Amino acid sequence: MYRKAVCLLYSFLLITILVSGCADQSTKKASTEQNQDNELHLAFVVNLPDPFWSYARAGCYTAEQEFNVKCDFKIPFDGSSAEQNRILETLIQQDTIKGIAVSPLDPKNQTEILNEVAAKVKLVCHDSDAPDSNRLFYLGTNNYSGGRQVGQLIKEVLPDGGQIMIYVGKMDVLNAQQRREGVIDELKEGGSASAAKPSRLPGTAIMAGKYIILDTRTDQGDRATAKKNAENTLKKYPDIDAMVGLWAYNVPQCLEALKDVGMEGKVGLISFDEDELTLQGIKDGYVHGTVVQQPYEFGYQSVKYLKALVGGDTSMIPENKQLDIPTKVIKKNNVEEFWAHLKTLQQLGEEAKKSSN
Template identity: 95%
Template sequence: MYRKAVCFLYSFLLIAILASGCADQSTKKTSTEQNQDDRLHLAFVVNLPDPFWNYARAGCYKAEQDFNVKCDFKIPFDGSSTEQNRILETLIQQDIVKGIAVSPLDPKNQTEILNEVAAKVKLVCHDSDAPDSNRLFYLGTNNYSGGRQVGQLIKEALPDGGQIMIYVGKMDVLNAQQRREGVIDELKEGVSASATKPSGLPRTAIMAGKYIILDTRTDQGDRATAKKNAENTLKKYPDIDAMVGLWAYNVPQCLEALKDVGMEGQVRLISFDEDELTLQGIKDGYVHGTVVQQPYEFGYQSVKYLKALVGGDTSMIPENKQLDIPTKVIKKNNVEEFWAHLKALQQLGEEAKKSSN
């Protein structure tokens, strides 16, 4: 009887200890979850699905780790301002997000919703600006200057001039307008304007010194349409000298269209952004060069500054409300080094993501 009582008491104590341990672990887990929930909650909203934004996402992950915040990364699935507006409305209705960075798709027609957001949370623009809204400042590329760099690459590729077609997703977006303007101004610089257009040019053609910009083709963010635009160009203007893409996926689609008809290397390609197909095209000698942004910094700096703004610090806001992140020109002589740098940034983001989980 005594032995049974001892065994019973031992079993009871063991169960109690295990239960206590489980309760302690549960308490710790709840405490950890609570700490996660207590972090400052921010959001980073892009314009459309594109691999370009993977680098910005990596920057957000690293900033989450460095500044102990939570940042929701939001992508309009169809690349429309309607879907982007829905995302913004949902974020401010949740009443937990305190700061938002957004790349506006249609700034002129989004002023009302952007001002509504700015009235409730700290709002900044990245990648593309909405200067007529109440956003606190714009963080990103000087797109006009970037466009001029594209123009310089065109001059290198075609020193004697030639016929050019420009491709971009949407002309409603300010970054597209500014890049195109920069290209045209750079090609016109130092050259007197032609009095008349040569016969046979489309009505949309622009004379820019020694260069003829046949048109600007848009695709609304759809890659199939972007490729079709390139295919149609090659059919209508078989002697075209250069194809210029102002959004990340444009030149990769142009290159595919050229490969389909065995013309790769016969038409000069000049790009914007660091799409991997563009970088590979530079290595292969099919793409003359590209002007790249720093999307990793878009993500990292947006999170950094939004946290500061929520805390009452406005010292980072420049007088002109434009916080420029420099571009870089990538050609065959530096593409390998740059590509390795991109992979390192992605690795930083992945490591930060794992540590936060």
């Protein structure tokens, strides 16, 4: 009788422990799900597929961990404003999204959709601005100043002047316009920031001090077209002195075209951004230098400030609504150190990509 009572008591205690344990696990699971439900949900929208954005993804990922938020990373895979608009429309239909950072592809023609976004969530621009929209502020490179730095690199390559061709993806994107204006003003020596003038529009040669800018060739974000533009330049202007790329992939395509005809090292190459082929070209002595942005900071700072904005903090908004992230000039003397740093960010970007899948 005694043994039977002990066994019954033991069984009762065991069942109590098991039930308590299950209840504890259920409570923890419910708590985790509640935390996920309460997690702030943001989005970071870029302009087109490019390795450049892997660094911004790494910045978003770091900020997600640090500030306990979720940030969707969105890419218009065809590089069109129509696809970007579709992404934005889909995002604002999600009640969970509270803030968006976007690099607008066609700011003048996207004002309506950007204002629609700004009416529903906190909106900031990164990389390229849309100043006529209701975005709260722009975060990124001062592209005009970056263009002037490109102009300084051109003057190092061609101190006595020469013939130059400029390449960029699209001229309706504000960062392209501003970089190009910066280049022109720097070469004119004493020039200052100004709106594009008719004499400066693509399709016309521009006299800029000792320099002749033959034209500005666009490729609509297509690398094959970018290479074809470079090939056509070499055929039409065999004595060209320098080729200048204002988007990340432009100079790599120029270098490939030069190698195809055995002219690498014979034409000056000056770039914008940190494409690995550009960095290798600098190491090899074929590219003089590049002006690089800090896309990691685009991602990190966008998430950081969007969280603050959603929380009601507007103290970070500058009076001019321009929050500049400095550029750097990379040449042969500092390319290896810079590239090593990039590889660390690339690994972080890969982790971020895997975590979002």
